[in-house]
Amino acid sequence: MENIDRRWVYLAVAVAVVMPFLFPTPLPIGVTPEAQSLYDAVEALPNGCNVMVVYDYYPSTIAECEPIAIAALHHLFRKDCKVITLSNIPYGGPSMAERVTRMMAEQYGKEYGVDFVNLGYKYGYVAVLSGMGQSIEGIFPTDNSGTPLSELPLMDSVKNYDDISFIFEVADNATADYWVSIVNAQYGVPIGCGGTAVMAPKFYAYVSSGQFVGLLGGMRGAAEYELLINEKGDAVTGMQAQSLVHLLIIALVVLGNIGYFLGRGRRGKGLR
Amino acid sequence: METFQLWLMALLTLALFSFMYRDNPIYRIAEHIFAGLTVGYQVGLIWHSIILQQLWTPILDGDWWKIVPGVLGLLMLTRLSGKVSWISRTSLAFVMGTTAGIFLISELHGRVLPQMQDTMLSLSGEDGFATTLLSIIIVVGVLSTLIYFYFSKEHSGVLGVTAQVGIWFIMVAFGAHFGYTVMGRVSLLIGRVQFLIENWIGSFDQLL
Numbered sequence: 001m002e003n004i005d006r007r008w009v010y011l012a013v014a015v016a017v018v019m020p021f022l023f024p025t026p027l028p029i030g031v032t033p034e035a036q037s038l039y040d041a042v043e044a045l046p047n048g049c050n051v052m053v054v055y056d057y058y059p060s061t062i063a064e065c066e067p068i069a070i071a072a073l074h075h076l077f078r079k080d081c082k083v084i085t086l087s088n089i090p091y092g093g094p095s096m097a098e099r100v101t102r103m104m105a106e107q108y109g110k111e112y113g114v115d116f117v118n119l120g121y122k123y124g125y126v127a128v129l130s131g132m133g134q135s136i137e138g139i140f141p142t143d144n145s146g147t148p149l150s151e152l153p154l155m156d157s158v159k160n161y162d163d164i165s166f167i168f169e170v171a172d173n174a175t176a177d178y179w180v181s182i183v184n185a186q187y188g189v190p191i192g193c194g195g196t197a198v199m200a201p202k203f204y205a206y207v208s209s210g211q212f213v214g215l216l217g218g219m220r221g222a223a224e225y226e227l228l229i230n231e232k233g234d235a236v237t238g239m240q241a242q243s244l245v246h247l248l249i250i251a252l253v254v255l256g257n258i259g260y261f262l263g264r265g266r267r268g269k270g271l272r
Numbered sequence: 273m274e275t276f277q278l279w280l281m282a283l284l285t286l287a288l289f290s291f292m293y294r295d296n297p298i299y300r301i302a303e304h305i306f307a308g309l310t311v312g313y314q315v316g317l318i319w320h321s322i323i324l325q326q327l328w329t330p331i332l333d334g335d336w337w338k339i340v341p342g343v344l345g346l347l348m349l350t351r352l353s354g355k356v357s358w359i360s361r362t363s364l365a366f367v368m369g370t371t372a373g374i375f376l377i378s379e380l381h382g383r384v385l386p387q388m389q390d391t392m393l394s395l396s397g398e399d400g401f402a403t404t405l406l407s408i409i410i411v412v413g414v415l416s417t418l419i420y421f422y423f424s425k426e427h428s429g430v431l432g433v434t435a436q437v438g439i440w441f442i443m444v445a446f447g448a449h450f451g452y453t454v455m456g457r458v459s460l461l462i463g464r465v466q467f468l469i470e471n472w473i474g475s476f477d478q479l480l
Contacts, residue, residue, distance in 0.1 A: 010292045017458075017465045063463020064456065090317050091310075123321050126374055181382025197456035201449050209390035211382075217452065219459040238462045245458045 009252065016248045020240035027243050029236065034207050035224035038192040038214020039075070042166065048080045049165035050158050054179070055087040055097040056171040061196050065170050066100060067222035067235035068194030072168045073104040075229045082154050083116040084164070086140070088125035088175045094118065094144050113152040120144030125175055129182040133161050161187040172196040176203060180211045194221060275475065282472035285464055413441040 045051070053072060057065040076083055085101050087093025098118050105116050119140040122128050131139040136158060137149045149155040157163060167189050169179050176193055184191050190213050195203050197218025206212040216225055219242060222235035287302035327345075330338050344366055350359040391414050393407035419431060420438030427435045 007293060013461070014465075017462055018469070021465065021469050061456075061460065063466070064459045090321070091313065121321065123326065130374070177383070178378075181378040185378065185382030185386070197452040197459060198449075200452050201445070205387060205390070209386045211386055218456055219462070220455065234466060238459065238466060241462045241465070242455065242458055245462075246455070249454065 012248055012252075013245060016244045017241045020244055021237075024237070025240060027240055029220070029223050029227060029239055031224045031228060032217075032221075034204070034215040034217070035221055035228065036214070037207075038194075038216060039225065039228040041190065041192055041213040042072075042075050042079070042168070045079060045081065045166055048082065050154075050163055051076055051081045051083055052164050052167045053083055053085045053097075053101070054167060054169045054171070054175075055085060055093050055100070056089055056169060056173065056175040057093070057096075057196070058089055058172060059092040059096065061172040062096070063234075063238070064196045064218045064222065065172055065194065066096070067219065067233055067238075068216050068225065069100050069170045070104060070233060071222055071225040071229055071231065071235070072170070072194065073101060074231050075225075076168070077104060077108040077110060077115075078229075080115075081165075082158075083110075084119060084136075084154070084158060085116065086119040087121045088128065089173075090121060090123070094120040098144060113147075114154055117149075117152055117154050118144040125178060126182070129178055133183070133187050135160055161189050164189055167191045168194070170194045172199060176206075180206055184211050194225070275478070278472055278475055282468060285468060289464075412437065417441050 053069065053076070055065075055069060073083065083101065085097040087097050097120075101116055101118060102112075104110075105112070110116055119136070120143060122139055128139050137155070140149065142148050143152065161183065167179065167183065169176050169191055171179075171193065172195065176195060176199070179191055179193075183189055191211070192214050193203055193206070193212045194216035195218070197220070200215065200217030200221070203212060203215050203217075207215045216222060219235050219238050222233075223239045226233050226236050284302050284305070287298045290296055291299040327338055327342050331342070344363040347363045348360050350356045391410060393411060395404060395407055395411065397404045399407070416434050416438035418438070420427075420435040420442065422431075422435075425431060
């Protein structure tokens with residue numbers, strides 16, 4: 001058992017991942033207090049307010065972060081919020097923001113420049129986050145496609161953080177820390193965060209201290225939000241495979257330990 | 273074009289997955305394509321979003337003072353030559369100074385103080401048994417973990433016992449992190465499999 005070829009484990013994981021897609025079996029998903037409080041915070045926003053959605057994730061974590069961004073936009077566009085998107089991630093951040101936001105805006109009949117704007121990417125996130133406190137236009141003179149902000153009606157009423165009611169940060173890295181330490185701490189803008197599962201344990205500290213109003217941790221967090229807004233998507237589908245793989249991993253850990261202890265007994269006899 | 277992109281993505285995904293069977297040339301090709309693309313993209317990105325957008329264009333528009341950071345940036349290149357590498361220390365000192373200045377306040381007010389404040393919990397019991405128990409766990413966990421990282425005195429006696437308690441808290445934290453990491457990695461696999469089944473295999477009927 002100790003010397004099992006790892007490729008059998010890979011095959012078992014592959015089967016566990018593929019099976020739920022071929023034979024869907026809905027499994028119950030509970031909603032954590034962190035996801036609920038984020039939902040409640042967005043729900044409490046006044047209709048039509050200005051909200052920032054930040055795409056701070058790399059293409060490698062699309063599977064976890066994109067369902068969060070999609071669920072957030074469903075909720076915000078339903079409330080007719082004016083959405084300003086940006087990214088501090090050079091690799092694909094602005095284009096992912098463009099693609100996802102436009103796809104969702106189309107679904108809700110929203111118009112670019114009036115209901116949503118994509119500011120794009122600017123190098124040096126510390127300077128960007130600090131600078132937007134004084135003037136967003138000073139940092140982003142144009143939007144992602146080069147249109148001056150002065151030509152976009154939505155940006156007439158948005159000059160700096162004072163005009164932003166809420167920030168929905170979707171992150172797979174430490175940029176979320178700077179949204180907390182620079183934007184939330186210095187300008188008092190409430191922030192909700194959806195992050196990768198790897199980052200979630202670290203972000204829990206910010207929820208506990210009230211610096212994040214709520215937290216969505218990875219695919220599970222995205223699935224929770226999809227359930228809360230009653231819009232089941234990729235995350236809910238993916239969680240079936242997730243649960244099955246987790247059961248498999250638990251079984252493998254148990255088997256591995258049984259094999260180890262039985263082997264240790266045999267090795268001990270051999271020594272005697 | 274869209275179909276071509278879809279097939280390219282799928283074949284590169286499968287090429288990378290082939291490593292799980294064993295190391296092979298197809299995997300190596302995919303890996304090198306990925307590394308090359310990343311470097312190429314980064315060079316283009318730095319050129320456009322930093323050199324042109326934040327230095328060259330503003331200087332041409334009359335922002336002459338931006339020559340100063342431009343020169344400081346160029347001085348960093350002196351590190352390539354052993355004889356004059358000391359000149360780059362001017363730029364490095366500037367970077368270290370500004371970074372320290374920016375982060376000292378933001379980190380202190382934005383992270384250190386709020387996190388410390390969040391640890392200062394009431395242990396009086398007036399918030400109910402469950403809340404008080406959680407508060408005790410947090411306080412004991414924070415103090416014992418901090419003591420574990422205190423190396424100015426030998427970990428023996430009371431200090432040693434407390435440090436041992438700290439190790440257990442650290443282990444629990446590592447366990448939580450690892451559990452979440454497994455979930456994260458499985459999520460990424462699910463994402464790729466979802467793409468292969470729904471997008472790639474789902475597009476076969478369009479070709480037939």
